Amino acid sequence: MKLTGKNISISSRAKIGKNVQFGENVVVYDNVEIGDSAIICNDCVIGEPLASYYDDPEYQNPLTIIGRNSLVRSHAIIYAGCMIGDEFSTGHRVTIRENTIIGKNCSLGTLTDIQNNVRIGDYCRLHSNVHISAQCSLGNYVFMYPFSVMTNDPFPPSETIIGSHIGNYTQIAVHVVILPGIHIGEHCLIGASSVVTKKIPDYSLATGNPAIILRDVRKIRALGKGHPYPWPQRFSRGMPWDKIGYDSWVEAGQEAKVE
Amino acid sequence: MKLTGKNISISSRAKIGKNVQFGENVVVYDNVEIGDSAIICNDCVIGEPLASYYDDPEYQNPLTIIGRNSLVRSHAIIYAGCMIGDEFSTGHRVTIRENTIIGKNCSLGTLTDIQNNVRIGDYCRLHSNVHISAQCSLGNYVFMYPFSVMTNDPFPPSETIIGSHIGNYTQIAVHVVILPGIHIGEHCLIGASSVVTKKIPDYSLATGNPAIILRDVRKIRALGKGHPYPWPQRFSRGMPWDKIGYDSWVEAGQEAKVE
Amino acid sequence: MKLTGKNISISSRAKIGKNVQFGENVVVYDNVEIGDSAIICNDCVIGEPLASYYDDPEYQNPLTIIGRNSLVRSHAIIYAGCMIGDEFSTGHRVTIRENTIIGKNCSLGTLTDIQNNVRIGDYCRLHSNVHISAQCSLGNYVFMYPFSVMTNDPFPPSETIIGSHIGNYTQIAVHVVILPGIHIGEHCLIGASSVVTKKIPDYSLATGNPAIILRDVRKIRALGKGHPYPWPQRFSRGMPWDKIGYDSWVEAGQEAKVE
Structure with a gap:
């Protein structure tokens, strides 16, 4: 939450809007776009590369978007390929996996864990420690409370x-x-x-x-x-x-x- | 947990007791008081400012107290306005929201998430990943185990x-x-x-x-x-x-x- | 996940295998052994000292082993005394307490919290936010899904x-x-x-x-x-x-x- 921008690492291939503020130690990877007036707090990672990053020398990071006026609190990790609308806000230590799409005016509580390829509409509020499995979907104005889970595998694994x-x-x-x-x-x-x-x-x-x-x-x-x-x-x-x-x-x- | 005190950031308006040890990257905000012989491990944030910090240029951080002989393990985030008694201890990645009051000799486990305006008595032990909603209260000698939740909203939202x-x-x-x-x-x-x-x-x-x-x-x-x-x-x-x-x-x- | 190795702190009494990669701010304590070609991502702590470290001037860190080809994602904290087999992988913010033994080809999801003296066999997959209490055991090829818990105390506390x-x-x-x-x-x-x-x-x-x-x-x-x-x-x-x-x-x- 210290918005000094100390020790940040912003890819030269990221597009940063006007009046964006960064906390300390923030990392922004290739092909990330952050909207105007967003605040990205301490130790956040935006555009975290996918698994193939580790072994594919030709790896290209997919496009990642964070909307205008967003407030991403400390230690969020948002993977590459996510598209997140304006006025987004989070608590601390949120994780969002790749290729998830979130509408405008949504908020995610501390420790919430969204898997890949999830779709969340507008004005949703997920409180602390919600878990959404891959390929689940939420409409608009949905509220979920702590430790609630959406699942996706009828016969695991x-x-x-x-x-x-x-x-x-x-x-x-x-x-x-x-x-x-x-x-x-x-x-x-x-x-x-x-x-x-x-x-x-x-x-x-x-x-x-x-x-x-x-x-x-x-x-x-x-x-x-x-x-x-x-x-x-x-x-x-x-x-x-x-x-x-x-x-x-x-x-x-x-x-x-x-x- | 490396108590080198490297890269720490302590407000000049914080009061730090005798023999307090800091891990790396610790941030202590304005109007925090830390008691004697406390240990604040790596990457902890003490006195995290409230939401109005982001847009109120006159923002004043409320008083935050951490008691003597406390051991706050790495990555805890304790918001401003919390009053925490002596001999406090935590696991890792604990979050405590603003204006929560905790008595003496309490411990909070890894990932435990305490919302604002909670009151916790003395000698309580909350294990990993307990969630306490705003305005809940606990007496003394209460033990709570993982994923237990106290709620507060009869007709959400x-x-x-x-x-x-x-x-x-x-x-x-x-x-x-x-x-x-x-x-x-x-x-x-x-x-x-x-x-x-x-x-x-x-x-x-x-x-x-x-x-x-x-x-x-x-x-x-x-x-x-x-x-x-x-x-x-x-x-x-x-x-x-x-x-x-x-x-x-x-x-x-x-x-x-x-x- | 930025594998620049910036600001890392590796004990001179740790043994690091060939082709090991480190992210930023990684800390590796005494008597840790990391196998060849492992990747330890940003902000991980390997060999976190036990509680006696804080007050015992003679403290010796027990042996900790991370197997070959492991991928430990950011913010994992692995305590001293853990023995973990080859091809291990984790999500983010995993915690593993002391003296836990994990076989080969296991994976632990984001936020999973393994207490001390746990035994996990080979090829197990624990998804996000699983909690295993001390002294529990798992065989081989076991899968556990979010918020599942193994407990250990019949008459708490x-x-x-x-x-x-x-x-x-x-x-x-x-x-x-x-x-x-x-x-x-x-x-x-x-x-x-x-x-x-x-x-x-x-x-x-x-x-x-x-x-x-x-x-x-x-x-x-x-x-x-x-x-x-x-x-x-x-x-x-x-x-x-x-x-x-x-x-x-x-x-x-x-x-x-x-x-």
Whole structure:
């Protein structure tokens, strides 16, 4: 987090935007592009080369993009081939493997570990220590909490993996496991420590091992506070409906624009 | 762990006690106080500035305290505003967010991740990879094991969080989840992978998802070894009753003094 | 991963093989031996001294061995007294505590945390964020997936721990907990989020909390693909039967040789 830029190592084949700040010991490899006003904190590695780097003398690092106004906290390692949108932020010691695509306004918590070829939409928030296996996908406005996992291998170990998917606006509580190839719909809430073993329709509250659908999330009542779900109607910090409210934002057709 | 003090960066507005040792690349920010004879190993960051540091030109780092005789192993990141007692020790890559208060003689294992505004009493031991959400609290002599989590948000995402609490002497096994606002009593044992969904009275053995109270811990029998709980009667390493035994220590009124 | 060898610190009492490459800031302590053609990436620590290093002026670092052709990715911390075989590879931020013995051709994923006095056989693959407690043991060809844990303390906290064991060829899915002293047989498949509370015989599919044996793994059917287990008959990447097939390899008596 000391933004002195001491002992940094920036490839001459990287493109660094305006007003980018670097912490100490940052390493930026070939073919990385960092957007304007991004902050890359101490000891981060951007564009970490793929495994073939170690033995292929002709190795070329694939294009890696970090969006504008991003804040990458210390010790993140972002592999080559990742494309990450604007306003990205992370905690510490995040790892993102190669060829993963992340939309705009996303944040990843401390220790979160994203494998290769993952797709994450816009405005997603993954808290500390989330693990996403290769080829999984998330829509927009998805929140995942610590130690939740998306998996991809129905018969481990195998060469034929099949990523799981989480739909827009869905909340995945702590310690949830989503089994390989499983599709969770939009606006769902999956309870703590659940194991999701089959397709979950939109607006479901599901919990347990295996996860059972308990009810429609719109029927959940919070003592003295009415209906907490769908959550965008009561929570807007950092979300695109922050100023106008979710319902107005949807009516104005903004939702369609983002997605 | 190389205590050469090479390439360290200590703010002129930090107070460093006598005989403090620093590893390489350590960073100590403004308004940090480190007690006598502490060891701060390689690549640690003490007093990491809060988010407003990045855009507030008037930013002032709040007071941060690390107690005497502490051993902070490599790559710990301790945010500004934390107050940590004497004889503190950590594994590697620990993260402690801002304004967290930790008592004396505590230890945190490798990768453990403590969020902001947490309160931890004295003589607590959190093993590897424990996650404590913001505003949770622990009493004294609490042990937590890997991948256990204290949560704080009953209807995620929300702005109104409510921390969970663990009472004195309680043992939280691996992979336990404590739901938001839940209060666990003293001298409890919560079994592996349990999800604690309601208040747990003192001396309970509870296990399962949701956790069910099975019996009084004092009725647990270990084959050929009698009653293992309450554990302080048979385990004293590093505890204040180490020399005299737990019962004598309680009789001497020492327990009341510590708490 | 920048293999410039800048700012490295290699003890004069370490033995470094031929063609070994070092990343930046690597530290190698006394009595470490690194085999030929190994690559030790940025910020790794090899031979991290034990706790007595901090207060014993006569401290001697025990022998630590890293095998030939190993690739240790950035920020690994490997304690003194570890013996690790050839062709070892790791992800980032791996921690291995003292006196752990690991066979040949093993790999450990990012954030994996191996405690002291663990024994791991040959050709094991531990993915991201696996936690192995002290004195646990694994056979050969064992795969473990993220957030799985082997435990060792039946009545925490205690001074008398008893490691759990996983037999050859067994697959441990995500978030599995193996209770202290439990023995899992060969060729088993333990389902996601299971808690293994009793001995599991060879070739068992077990799942749940507590884990129940559902059937013989050889009776599992994959839609349109026949029987996926035993897995060595269909998966050979990086395994010693890669060129000749598992059945031929067993018939040729190679299995006996390796084990």
